[in-house]
Amino acid sequence: MSSSVAIAxxxxxxxxxxxxxxxxxxxxxxxxxxxxxxxxxxLALKDVSFNVVQGERVGILGRNGAGKSTLLxxxxxxTEPTAGTVELRGRVGSLLEVGxxxxxxxxxxxxxxxxxxxxxxxxxxxRRKLDSIVSFAEIGEFLHTAVKHYSSGMYTRLAFSVAxxxxxxxxxxxxxxSVGDTAFQSKCLNAMQDLTKTGRTxxxxxxxxxxxxxxxxxxxxxxxxxxxxxxxxxxVINGYLASGSTVAGTACWRMTKELTFPCKQHPIAITGVxxxxxxxxxxxxxxxxxSLNIRIEYKAVRELKRTNFSVQLRTRLGVEVFRLNTTPxxxxxxxxxxxxxxxxxxxxxxPLTAGTYxxxxxxxFEQTEWLDYxxxxxxxxxxxNDVYGSGMALDxxxxxxxxxxxxxxxxxx
Amino acid sequence: MxxxxxxxxxxKYVNISYFLEAWQSRRLLLSFIERDLRVxxxxxxxxxxxxxxxxxxxxxxxxxxxxMLGYAEKFGQNxxxxxxxxxxxxxxxxxxxxxxxxxxxxxxxxxxxxxTRIFFPRVLLPLAAVGTSLxxxxxxxxxxxxxxxxxxxxGGWSWNVTSLPVGIIATVYAVLVAIAMGLWVAALNxxxxxxxxxxxxxxxxxxxxxxxxxxxxxxxxxxSPRFLFVYELNPFVGALECFRWAWLxxxxxxRDALISSVIVTVLLMLSGVxxxxxxxxxxxxxx
Numbered sequence: 099m100s101s102s103v104a105i106a107x108x109x110x111x112x113x114x115x116x117x118x119x120x121x122x123x124x125x126x127x128x129x130x131x132x133x134x135x136x137x138x139x140x141l142a143l144k145d146v147s148f149n150v151v152q153g154e155r156v157g158i159l160g161r162n163g164a165g166k167s168t169l170l171x172x173x174x175x176x177t178e179p180t181a182g183t184v185e186l187r188g189r190v191g192s193l194l195e196v197g198x199x200x201x202x203x204x205x206x207x208x209x210x211x212x213x214x215x216x217x218x219x220x221x222x223x224x225r226r227k228l229d230s231i232v233s234f235a236e237i238g239e240f241l242h243t244a245v246k247h248y249s250s251g252m253y254t255r256l257a258f259s260v261a262x263x264x265x266x267x268x269x270x271x272x273x274x275x276s277v278g279d280t281a282f283q284s285k286c287l288n289a290m291q292d293l294t295k296t297g298r299t300x301x302x303x304x305x306x307x308x309x310x311x312x313x314x315x316x317x318x319x320x321x322x323x324x325x326x327x328x329x330x331x332x333x334v335i336n337g338y339l340a341s342g343s344t345v346a347g348t349a350c351w352r353m354t355k356e357l358t359f360p361c362k363q364h365p366i367a368i369t370g371v372x373x374x375x376x377x378x379x380x381x382x383x384x385x386x387x388x389s390l391n392i393r394i395e396y397k398a399v400r401e402l403k404r405t406n407f408s409v410q411l412r413t414r415l416g417v418e419v420f421r422l423n424t425t426p427x428x429x430x431x432x433x434x435x436x437x438x439x440x441x442x443x444x445x446x447x448x449p450l451t452a453g454t455y456x457x458x459x460x461x462x463f464e465q466t467e468w469l470d471y472x473x474x475x476x477x478x479x480x481x482x483n484d485v486y487g488s489g490m491a492l493d494x495x496x497x498x499x500x501x502x503x504x505x506x507x508x509x510x511x
Numbered sequence: 512m513x514x515x516x517x518x519x520x521x522x523k524y525v526n527i528s529y530f531l532e533a534w535q536s537r538r539l540l541l542s543f544i545e546r547d548l549r550v551x552x553x554x555x556x557x558x559x560x561x562x563x564x565x566x567x568x569x570x571x572x573x574x575x576x577x578x579m580l581g582y583a584e585k586f587g588q589n590x591x592x593x594x595x596x597x598x599x600x601x602x603x604x605x606x607x608x609x610x611x612x613x614x615x616x617x618x619x620x621x622x623x624x625x626x627t628r629i630f631f632p633r634v635l636l637p638l639a640a641v642g643t644s645l646x647x648x649x650x651x652x653x654x655x656x657x658x659x660x661x662x663x664x665x666g667g668w669s670w671n672v673t674s675l676p677v678g679i680i681a682t683v684y685a686v687l688v689a690i691a692m693g694l695w696v697a698a699l700n701x702x703x704x705x706x707x708x709x710x711x712x713x714x715x716x717x718x719x720x721x722x723x724x725x726x727x728x729x730x731x732x733x734x735s736p737r738f739l740f741v742y743e744l745n746p747f748v749g750a751l752e753c754f755r756w757a758w759l760x761x762x763x764x765x766r767d768a769l770i771s772s773v774i775v776t777v778l779l780m781l782s783g784v785x786x787x788x789x790x791x792x793x794x795x796x797x798x
Contacts, residue, residue, distance in 0.1 A: 114796060123705040175519060175630035177795045184519040198628035201546065203553045208546070215542035216629055244553070 103187070104268055104299040105150040105173070110182035112143040112168050112323075122362075142168040144323040145182070152187070152267075155300040157314035157331070159307075159338055165323040166303045170194055170270055173301060188267025188299070189218060193290065195272075197257030202246035206237055206256055209245055213260045227263045234289070235259035236282075255282055262289050268299045307335055350384045350479040358470060360399045366435065366461050367470045370395030373478065376446065385483035386451055386492060386500055392443040394459060396435060396470075404433050406465065409443050410458040412474075413498060419450065423462070435461075449501065452482040453494040521792070529788065533632040543639035548646060562647035563654050566602040573598045573724055586725045592759045596662050601723045603655055604682075604754050607648040608689055608747060609714045614640035615693030616710045619701045619794065626795055633791050637697040641689045648682070655758075668759075677757035685750045688776050692746075694783035698790040702797055721747040726755070727765055746772045746779065 143165045150156050158166050171177045173184060174192045199216045200209050210231060214224040224231075232241055235256040237248070245253055271290055287309070294300045294313050304310050310317065310331070317334040319327040327334045351373040360367040373381055376389025384390070392409060408423035422443065424430045432441060455478050460471040482491035485500045492500065552558045574595045577583050583594040618640040619626065619633070626633065659670040700706035720742070722730055727748065734742055742748065749772020752765035 123703045126703060171795075172519065175517070176627065178792045179519065179521055181521060186517045186519070190517075192629075195628045199546075199622075199625045201550055203550050204546065208549060212542055212546045215539050216625070216631055220538070 102152050103149050103185075104152040104154070105187075105301070106183075106185040107149070107173075108147050108183050110143055110146040110169075110172065110184060111141060111180050112165075112172060112177070113139050113141050113180040115139045125362075141323050143172075143179070146320070146323070146325055147182075148318055148325065148328055150299055150301065152299055153297050154316060155294055155302065155314045157310040157317040158301060158303045158320060159310065159317050159334065160320035160326075163322075164320040166320055167194075167272070168323075169320070170272060170301070170303055174270055186268060189265070190268045190270065191217070191261070191264040191266030192270040193258070193261050193272065194270060196261045197254065200245060200253070200257060203244055205244050206232075206241045206248070210256070210260055213257070214264075217261060217264050219264060223265075231256075231259045231263050234262070234285075251282065258286055262286075262293065266298065268301070269293055270301045270303075272303045307338075311335060350381055350481070352477055354474055354477055357472070357475075360397050360470075362399070364470045365400060366396055366398040366402055366405065368394055368459055368461065368472060368475075369397045369438075370440075371459065371476055373476065376444065383481050384448075384478060385481045387447050387449060387483055387485045390445045390448050392445070392457075394441045394443070395439070396441070396461060397438040398435065401437065402435060402463075402469070404464050405435055405469065406462045407432060407441055407443075408458075408460045408462060410460075412456045412458065414454055414456060417498075419455070419498065426465075448480065449485075449499055450480055451492045451494040451496065451498050451500060452480050453498065454479050529632075533634050536632050536635060539631060540635050540638055540642065543635055544642040544646065547639060547643040551643070559650065562650040566599060566606045566651055567654065569602050569606075570595055570599040573602070577724065582725075585729065591761050592668055593662055596658060596668065597726075597755070597759065598724065599655060599658055600755050600758050601751055603648065603651045604685055604751055605718060605721070605723045605747075606651070607644050607685060608692075608750075609718070610644035610647065611641045611689035612692055612696055612714065613710055614644055615689075615697045616700050616707055618693075618697050620704070620707070633794060634694070634787060637693045637787075638690065640697070641686060641693055644689070645686060652678075652682075659758075671760050674757050674760060678754065681750065681754040681757050684773075684776075685754065687780065688746045688750050688772075691776050691779035691783050694787045695779065698783075698787040698794075701794050702790060717745070717747065721745055722751055726762060727752045727768060728762060740771065743768045743771045744775055746776045748772055 146165075146169065158169060160166050168177075170192070171194075172179050173186070174190060174194060197213070199213050201212070204212070210228065211221065211224055215221070219227075232238075235252070235258070237252050237256055240248065240252065245256070248256070271294075291313060294302070300313070302310065302313055314331055316329065317327075317331050318325060319334050319338055327337050353371060357369055357371070358364060358367045359369070370393075372393040372395075374391045374393065375381055375384075376391055378391060381390075394407065394409075406423050406425050408421065410421040411419045413419060422428055424432045424441075435441075456474045457476040457478065458471070458473040459475055461469050462471075463469055482493050484491050486492070552561070555561060557564070574583070577586055577594055577598070586594055586597065615637045618636040622636055626636075662668050663670045696706055696710055700710075718724075730742060731739060749765060749769040752762075752768050753772075756762055756764055
């Protein structure tokens with residue numbers, strides 16, 4: 099390992115087990131004596147190798163489930179690899195999920211000191227940076243108030259601020275980190291950009307290709323746990339975009355993450371999702387006003403009662419457009435779903451203007467508890483359509499909703 | 512020279528660098544303890560008094576019951592020691608064990624959000640759980656000194672100040688026992704939540720199966736020699752008996768009990784560190 103290498107990753111693999119894992123002593127003991135082993139495993143990372151030179155800024159690119167966050171978790175030492183090695187030279191700071199260890203009963207001041215200590219700062223270091231941390235977080239006179247009385251914005255601002263003030267030679271950033279309101283988000287992005295310009299080694303994970311090409315010199319593209327490409331920004335991004343059009347095809351909807359399996363904690367799970375048009379044909383493109391059929395496949399570990407299926411649609415900015423569930427909103431009885439099955443939700447017309455919309459699917463126990471909840475699991479692109487027959491295609495710059503309507507001039511002088 | 516070189520690899524075995532890293536983060540351990548104490552006494556009326564109230568109140572209850580049953584003389588070793596003092600000495604140490612172990616049980620599981628978000632030597636969490644109980648114990652220890660002086664001034668029993676250093680050594684041993692058991696329950700509970708139901712029940716039983724309310728000599732009278740060694744395998748036995756022998760200055764030095772207790776503690780500690788280390792590797796993925 100040459101002295102200028104800050105991160106050396108060699109043959110890194112990480113295997114996860116899912117499915118029926120024994121979680122109680124009784125199950126663990128029974129499991130030892132079972133002939134058939136139900137645990138399935140999958141490799142989140144397969145033999146990943148790369149080196150990062152000191153001061154280099156590297157972006158990690160890939161779809162959801164490609165292994166980006168697993169890689170960051172290993173680099174930040176949160177979880178151990180199954181095989182392979184990583185050598186890190188220098189203090190590692192991470193902006194992955196902020197606010198680790200914040201305790202709601204403690205004041206902002208106390209939390210800054212504890213959180214700072216967990217991140218690896220000494221007390222004198224925190225004391226020195228306290229003013230800067232507090233002013234960046236904009237919490238002002240609330241510093242000595244218990245954080246349970248904070249608004250969620252104040253909470254995340256303070257948490258981000260502590261993490262951003264750690265001096266480290268290596269910085270791991272997950273840009274998906276959503277912090278506070280829009281104004282603070284741009285402040286965070288600026289702070290992240292400033293942090294990356296201080297000569298540190300940076301590993302940056304993002305979906306935002308523009309941000310990535312601005313911040314990074316080199317990109318590693320992960321695909322299904324393997325390094326697909328590694329090289330200069332423009333080359334890799336071009337390759338990534340080219341592959342995206344072939345993989346996604348013409349489909350206008352896509353799953354954004356892996357589905358789960360039913361297990362002890364989630365006795366029922368959504369195991370398949372399919373979006374078709376009103377006649378059950380695959381969706382080629384989807385336009386405003388088209389009919390939509392949402393098919394949910396599920397499996398359960400046991401017979402359940404009083405279940406409740408739910409479909410919610412949001413805009414990308416998080417505005418809830420509608421939420422439908424079998425009971426009580428739709429008044430449809432599917433409360434005893436059996437051990438597995440398929441459920442359709444039919445929408446004769448989706449009156450939404452062009453744009454990308456996000457679906458949350460869930461199965462709950464009555465109205466009280468989620469048995470399986472998959473926020474943002476499906477994204478649907480709705481294309482422009484001339485719904486009003488005026489010859490003008492509507493995009494969402496004119497609102498997200500289309501309505502049957504009629505104009506009538508009733509008086510004219 | 513490049514600072515902080517870290518190598519991450521799948522490591523099953525306990526190696527030197529592991530201990531070195533834990534030792535280097537001792538200041539973080541203090542931060543954990545400080546946070547736990549702060550959290551504990553937030554929004555309480557009596558604050559730090561809670562550290563000594565449980566053993567102090569239990570002392571009255573147990574003294575009352577033992578007097579009702581007419582065993583106070585026998586338990587107090589023929590009136591050499593006032594039973595209330597005997598009870599407080601035992602209960603103070605017992606509370607330390609019981610609190611340490613129940614704190615350890617939840618130490619990892621309750622910090623799930625911390626474990627899954629940030630790296631630090633995981634062993635700090637059960638150590639902090641023991642450390643927090645130790646702070647309570649130290650406050651209670653001051654009360655024990657006060658009670659000992661009070662009894663000395665009122666006659667009947669006199670405190671030998673030379674027992675202080677031996678008492679401290681016995682305390683250090685008690686801390687080791689608590690850590691050894693704590694590592695096991697913490698790691699087990701991260702994997703199998705049954706532990707959190709077993710532990711409170713086990714502790715409830717152990718208060719009677721350890722010489723807390725009665726001296727070891729009494730247990731020896733009633734338990735047949737064939738089973739006595741099983742009784743003495745309990746590492747609390749040696750620690751409790753040794754501490755009382757040192758502090759109250761009565762009875763014989765519990766040599767046999769202490770030997771088996773030390774052996775069990777060493778075995779528990781070695782296996783505990785090993786098991787904790789092995790489960791630490793996958794802890795974040797299963798917790």
